[in-house]
Amino acid sequence: xxxxxxxxxxxxxMYFQKRxxxxxxILARExxxxxxxxxxxxxxxxxxxxxxxxxxxxxxxxxxxxxxxEVISSLxxxxxxxxxxxxx
Numbered sequence: 001x002x003x004x005x006x007x008x009x010x011x012x013x014m015y016f017q018k019r020x021x022x023x024x025x026i027l028a029r030e031x032x033x034x035x036x037x038x039x040x041x042x043x044x045x046x047x048x049x050x051x052x053x054x055x056x057x058x059x060x061x062x063x064x065x066x067x068x069x070e071v072i073s074s075l076x077x078x079x080x081x082x083x084x085x086x087x088x
């Protein structure tokens with residue numbers, strides 16, 4: 001899904017959701033799975049980076065910019081426990 005989303009940027013959000021589903025299914029069965037924890041954390045983090053690098057940011061209103069910053073912050077907060085678990 002990661003590789004596909006890089007080629008089909010119009011569907012990045014859909015592929016982001018699919019990646020999350022896959023990793024969460026694995027973690028439901030194996031909560032200590034290193035790769036699933038790491039990859040889910042990186043999935044959240046990379047999605048935040050994609051939003052940071054979003055084109056046409058200059059055209060955003062202040063409200064839209066603030067909303068995007070909130071989403072980016074929440075994605076990084078969501079990534080943290082999975083990255084920490086993987087580092088253990």
